[in-house]
Amino acid sequence: MTLIDLANPTRFLALTARVLPWLAAATVALLAIGxxxxxxAPDDYQQGATVKIMFIHVPNAWLSMFVWGVxxxxxxxxxxxxxxxxxxxAKAAAPIGAAFTFLALLTGSLWGRPMxxxxxxxxxxxxxxxxxxxxxxxxxxxxxxxxxxxRAARAAxxxxxxxxxxxxxIKFSVDWWNTLxxxxxxxxxxxxxxxxxxxxxxxxxxxxxTLLFVTLHLAAMRNxxxxxxxxxxxxIQASRIAFSSELGAGPREGSASKGAGTA
Amino acid sequence: xxxxxxLIRRDIRIALRVGxxxxxxxxxxxxxxxxxxxxxxxxxALLSRLGPAILWLGALLASLLxxxxxxxxxxxxxxxxxxxxxxxxxxxxxxxxxxxxxxAAGLPLIxxxxxxGLLLNLDMVATGAVALTLLAGTPALTFTGMIGAALAxxxxxxxxxxxxxxxxxSIPVLIFGVAASQAAIVGPMSFGAPFSxxxxxxxxxxxxxxxxxxxxxxxxxx
Amino acid sequence: MMTSLGPYASFIVTSYAAAAxxxxxxxxxxxxxxxxxxxxxxxxxxxxxxxxxxxSATDTPRTITRxxx
Amino acid sequence: xxxxxxxxxxxxxGREVFTGLDFDAxxxxxxxVVGRNGSGKTSLLRLIAGLLIPAGGTIALAGGDAELTLPxxxxxxxxxxxxxxxxxxxxxLSFWADFLGGERFDAAESLAAVGLDHASDLPAAFLxxxxxxxxxxxxxxxxxxxxxxxxxxxxxxxxxxxxxxGGLMRxxxxxxxxxxxxxxxxxxxxxxxxxxxxxx
Numbered sequence: 001m002t003l004i005d006l007a008n009p010t011r012f013l014a015l016t017a018r019v020l021p022w023l024a025a026a027t028v029a030l031l032a033i034g035x036x037x038x039x040x041a042p043d044d045y046q047q048g049a050t051v052k053i054m055f056i057h058v059p060n061a062w063l064s065m066f067v068w069g070v071x072x073x074x075x076x077x078x079x080x081x082x083x084x085x086x087x088x089x090a091k092a093a094a095p096i097g098a099a100f101t102f103l104a105l106l107t108g109s110l111w112g113r114p115m116x117x118x119x120x121x122x123x124x125x126x127x128x129x130x131x132x133x134x135x136x137x138x139x140x141x142x143x144x145x146x147x148x149x150x151r152a153a154r155a156a157x158x159x160x161x162x163x164x165x166x167x168x169x170i171k172f173s174v175d176w177w178n179t180l181x182x183x184x185x186x187x188x189x190x191x192x193x194x195x196x197x198x199x200x201x202x203x204x205x206x207x208x209x210t211l212l213f214v215t216l217h218l219a220a221m222r223n224x225x226x227x228x229x230x231x232x233x234x235x236i237q238a239s240r241i242a243f244s245s246e247l248g249a250g251p252r253e254g255s256a257s258k259g260a261g262t263a
Numbered sequence: 264x265x266x267x268x269x270l271i272r273r274d275i276r277i278a279l280r281v282g283x284x285x286x287x288x289x290x291x292x293x294x295x296x297x298x299x300x301x302x303x304x305x306x307x308a309l310l311s312r313l314g315p316a317i318l319w320l321g322a323l324l325a326s327l328l329x330x331x332x333x334x335x336x337x338x339x340x341x342x343x344x345x346x347x348x349x350x351x352x353x354x355x356x357x358x359x360x361x362x363x364x365x366x367a368a369g370l371p372l373i374x375x376x377x378x379x380g381l382l383l384n385l386d387m388v389a390t391g392a393v394a395l396t397l398l399a400g401t402p403a404l405t406f407t408g409m410i411g412a413a414l415a416x417x418x419x420x421x422x423x424x425x426x427x428x429x430x431x432x433s434i435p436v437l438i439f440g441v442a443a444s445q446a447a448i449v450g451p452m453s454f455g456a457p458f459s460x461x462x463x464x465x466x467x468x469x470x471x472x473x474x475x476x477x478x479x480x481x482x483x484x485x
Numbered sequence: 486m487m488t489s490l491g492p493y494a495s496f497i498v499t500s501y502a503a504a505a506x507x508x509x510x511x512x513x514x515x516x517x518x519x520x521x522x523x524x525x526x527x528x529x530x531x532x533x534x535x536x537x538x539x540x541s542a543t544d545t546p547r548t549i550t551r552x553x554x
Numbered sequence: 555x556x557x558x559x560x561x562x563x564x565x566x567x568g569r570e571v572f573t574g575l576d577f578d579a580x581x582x583x584x585x586x587v588v589g590r591n592g593s594g595k596t597s598l599l600r601l602i603a604g605l606l607i608p609a610g611g612t613i614a615l616a617g618g619d620a621e622l623t624l625p626x627x628x629x630x631x632x633x634x635x636x637x638x639x640x641x642x643x644x645x646x647l648s649f650w651a652d653f654l655g656g657e658r659f660d661a662a663e664s665l666a667a668v669g670l671d672h673a674s675d676l677p678a679a680f681l682x683x684x685x686x687x688x689x690x691x692x693x694x695x696x697x698x699x700x701x702x703x704x705x706x707x708x709x710x711x712x713x714x715x716x717x718x719x720g721g722l723m724r725x726x727x728x729x730x731x732x733x734x735x736x737x738x739x740x741x742x743x744x745x746x747x748x749x750x751x752x753x754x
Contacts, residue, residue: 053500265655273645
C-alpha cells in the first residue's frame with residue numbers, strides 16, 4: 001500500500017498545532033504595521049497616490065516566484081529523498097501560489113490602468129507573471145487529475161522542476177519578444193531607485209505577506225495530511241468490508257428479501 | 264424526467280470531482296488565447312481587431328477537445344449498455360449527456376470570456392457581444408461534437424480522429440459566431456442577421472445531434 | 486487619508502479590497518477544509534476504523550490513533 | 555411469463571457465431587447457457603438485451619408488460635460493472651435506480667443484502683473487484699426487472715459472495731422472475747442447461 005509514513009506527519013501535525021497561532025499572530029501584527037505605513041507613505045511625484053498599489057503588488061509578485069521556489073525544493077524532496085512531507089508541501093503550496101499570482105496580476109493591471117490607459121498591456125513583466133499563473137493552474141489541474149496522490153506527486157514534481165528551469169527562459173523570451181515589438185520602453189514598475197519612504201513599507205509588507213504564505217501553507221499542509229489520512233482509512237474500511245460481509249451475509253440476506261417483498 | 268435529471272446530475276458531478284475534466288477545458292481556452300499575442304505580436308489595436316476570432320477559435324477547440332470522452336468513458340465501464348437498454352429513449356439520454364457536458368465545460372468558457380477579452384483589449388461592448396455569441400453558439404458546438412464522440416465509440420478511436428471528423432461540421436457555427444461579434448463591434452452588417460442564423464444553427468443541432476449520436480451508438484454497441 | 490488618494494482612488498481601493506478578498510477566501514478554504522477533514526476522521530473513528538486495525542485482523546483499541554488533530 | 559427465442563442467428567465481425575438457436579424459458583426458471591469460449595454465450599445475452607441485432611430469428615417475451623420492450627424489462631449484468639470510481643457507492647446505486655426507473659426497492663436494504671451497507675459513503679474507486687460486483691448486484695435488487703441476464707455473474711465473488719448471490723437468485727425466481735446466465739462455473743442454483751456451439 002502506498003500509505004505515507006505516518007510517524008513523521010504525526011510529529012509535523014503536533015508542531016503545526018503549536019506554531020500556527022504564533023505565526024498567525026505575527027502575520028496579523030506585521031500586516032497591520034505594513035498597512036499603516038503604506039497608508040501614511042507619501043505620494044510619488046510622478047504616479048501620485050497610485051503608488052500605494054505597489055505595496056500589495058510587489059509582495060504578491062515576489063510571492064508568486066517565491067512559492068514556485070518552495071515547490072521546486074519540495075519537488076526535489078519528492079524525487080530525490082522521497083520524503084512524504086515533500087509531496088504534501090508541494091501540493092498545498094500550489095493553490096496558495098496561484099492565488100498570490102492572481103493578485104499580482106490583478107493589482108498590476110489595476111496599477112497599469114491609470115498609467116497606460118488600459119487594464120492590460122502585453123508588458124514583459126506582466127506577461128511573464130501571466131504565464132506563471134497559467135503554469136500554476138496547470139499544476140493544480142495535474143494534482144486534481146490523478147486520484148492516487150503518490151503518483152500525482154511524482155508527475156507534479158517533474159513538472160514543477162521543469163517549470164523552474166523553464167521560467168528564466170520564458171522570461172528571457174518574453175522580454176525579447178516584447179522589445180522586438182515595442183521598442184518604446186513602457187513604464188517600469190517599482191524600479192530599483194526607490195525612496196526610503198517607499199522602501200520600508202514595501203519591505204514590511206513583503207515580509208508580512210511571506211509570513212502569511214508560511215501560515216497558510218502550514219495550515220494547508222495540515223489539511224492535506226488529514227485528507228490523506230482519511231483516504232487511507234477509507235481504503236482500510238473498504239478492505240474490511242469483505243471480511244465483515246463474509247460473517248454477516250446469511251442473516252442480512254433474509255432481511256433484505258423480506259424488505260424487497262414488502263416494497 | 265427523473266431519469267434524465269439523474270443522468271445530468273451524475274455527469275456534472277463526475278466532471279467536477281477529482282479526475283473530472285470540466286475545468287481543464289477553461290484552462291486550455293485561457294492558454295490558447297494567451298498564446299496568440301506571442302504569435303501575432305502585442306499590438307493592442309491588432310489584438311482587439313482579431314479578438315473575437317481568437318476567442319471563438321479558442322472556445323471551439325476547448326469545447327471539442329473536452330468532448331472526446333463524452334461517451335467513451337460510459338462505453339468502457341459498461342454504463343452505455345445499461346443506458347441503451349433503459350426505458351429512457353437513447354436520443355433523450357444523449358441530449359441529457361450533452362447538456363450536462365455543456366453546463367460543466369461550455370458554460371465556464373463563457374464565464375471566462377470577459378477576462379480574456381480584457382487581455383485582448385476588447386471593450387465592454389465587444390466582450391459582451393463575443394460572450395453572447397458564444398452563449399448562443401457553444402451549444403451547437405457541443406451537440407454537433409457529440410456526433411463525433413458517438414462515432415469515436417463506434418470506431419474505438421478518439422482524440423484527433425474525432426477532431427478531424429467534427430471540425431468541418433463546426434465551420435458554419437464559427438462563421439456566424441465571428442460574423443455576429445464583428446458586426447456588433449465594427450459593423451457595417453447588423454448584429455441581428457448573423458446572430459439569428461447562429462441561434463438557428465444551435466436549434467438545428469439540438470435536434471439533429473442527439474438523433475445522429477443515438478443512431479451511431481446503437482450500431483456501435485458490440 | 487482617504488482624501489489624499491487622488492483621482493485614481495477607486496483603483497487603489499479596489500486593489501486593496503481584492504487582496505483582502507482573496508486572502509479571506511484562502512483563509513476560509515483552509516479553515517473549512519480543516520473542519521471537513523477532521524469531521525470525516527471523526528466519523529471514520531466512530532465507525533471503528535482505526536489506522537492500525539487494517540493491518541492486524543483483530544481490533545486494536547484506538548489508543549494510538551488520533552491523539553492530535 | 556415466457557421468454558422464447560427461435561431460429562436465432564448471430565453474426566459478428568463477418569463470422570457466424572451461432573445459427574438456428576432455439577430456447578425457451580418460463581417464469582421461475584433459470585437457464586444456464588454453457589459452451590466453450592467463443593461459442594456465443596455473451597452474444598446470446600446481448601441479443602436478448604437488444605444490444606446486438608440478430609441476423610435472423612426472433613425473441614419474444616410473452617406475458618410481460620405489454621407497454622415495454624424486452625430490453626426494458628431486463629437487467630443486464632455484463633463483464634463491466636457500470637460503476638463510476640469518482641462517485642460513492644450510494645451515489646452509484648441511486649443514480650442507476652433513478653435512471654432505470656420502474657418499481658424500486660430501498661437502496662440501503664439492497665446494499666445490506668450484498669454486504670456493502672457500511673461502505674455506502676466510500677468512493678467506488680476504493681472497492682475491490684468482488685466488491686464492485688456486489689455493488690452491481692445491488693442494482694439488480696434495487697430496481698425491479700423480471701428478466702435477469704447475467705454474464706459470468708460469479709466471477710470475482712468469493713465463496714460467501716457466491717452463496718449470497720445464490721440466495722438472491724432463488725428469491726428472484728420465487729417471485730416469478732426469470733434468469734438467463736452465461737456461465738462456466740456451476741451457477742449455484744437449480745437451473746436448466748442450454749448448450750450452444752456443440753460440445754465443450
